Amino acid sequence: MKATDQPLATVTADTWEDAEAHIKAHTSTQARTLSELTARMGEEYHHLVLDPESRTVWYAWTLADELTDAPWTIEQLTPQAAANLVDPYVDMVEDSLNSPEQYADGIGDLDSDQDAMDENTEILLLGLHAEDPTAAVAQIKRQREILRREDARWQRTYAQLVRNLAGTERGGNTRAGESLGISSMQVGRIIREDEERRERLAAAVREVRAQYGAN
Numbered sequence: 001m002k003a004t005d006q007p008l009a010t011v012t013a014d015t016w017e018d019a020e021a022h023i024k025a026h027t028s029t030q031a032r033t034l035s036e037l038t039a040r041m042g043e044e045y046h047h048l049v050l051d052p053e054s055r056t057v058w059y060a061w062t063l064a065d066e067l068t069d070a071p072w073t074i075e076q077l078t079p080q081a082a083a084n085l086v087d088p089y090v091d092m093v094e095d096s097l098n099s100p101e102q103y104a105d106g107i108g109d110l111d112s113d114q115d116a117m118d119e120n121t122e123i124l125l126l127g128l129h130a131e132d133p134t135a136a137v138a139q140i141k142r143q144r145e146i147l148r149r150e151d152a153r154w155q156r157t158y159a160q161l162v163r164n165l166a167g168t169e170r171g172g173n174t175r176a177g178e179s180l181g182i183s184s185m186q187v188g189r190i191i192r193e194d195e196e197r198r199e200r201l202a203a204a205v206r207e208v209r210a211q212y213g214a215n
Contacts, residue, residue, distance in 0.1 A: 005084050007075035008056065019047070019060045019072035026076075028053035034123075036116035040089040048086070050119075055126045057082035079127035083120070090120045159194035162187055 013019040023031075031051040038048045045065075049058040057077045064070035077085065093113045102108045129135035165176035166187055173184040173191075180187070 005077075005081040007059075007077055007081065009076040011074050013060075013072045013074060016047075016060075016062070016072055019074050022074055023047075023049050023058045023060060027051040027058060031058075034119040036112060037086050037089060037119050040092070040116060041086070048082075050082075050122055050126070052126070055079065055130065057123060057126070059085065079123055082123050083127070086120060086123065090117070093117060156194065156197075159190050162190045163194070166191065 011022060013022055027049060028051055030053055031049050034048040034050055034057075035043075038046055041048070045062050047060040049060075051058065054076075057079065059075045059077055059082070060072050061075075062070050062072045093116045096102045096108050096113055097117070103110050128139050162176055162180070165179055166172040167176075173187040177184045177187045
């Protein structure tokens, strides 16, 4: 567990009723159950409550099962810790949203999945500046920039992996494509786009140097 994931407070309760009462006693009247995320975690053994007043999420869970009783653990989580907790379940929802065919013939429930994503958004909003919308937007933009840069690093890494597999010998693109399950044309495009990106950067640097008279 990351240090940022440590609960702000932790208590135990003998029963779900006791756990529910504790959460109710320590949250505001605006607190509400994140029902869609709770359902995906398994509502018999997990429960999530978002409190906008304290800007925290309460998480109750138990190791009990149909045959064994166990106490409930109640944790008060920061928005970041709560987001990390539900992230695997949000990933599964996004898998469905990225594959519309999963909703064919009523297999999936789009409205339910959309609601789950909205609940995750509520958690993320708790972590933004509450009283300064401009600062909140700046936080979002900074996070998106971090993700963009990370994606660029992995894109560069992917291109280098493909380049290494292709090598310099004749037929290298074909062999690389076969090992990766893509066509030789795709291999060539991946390598070419990486070279073009490098050239654009070099051209930009040459232009700046020319403007400032640098050698």
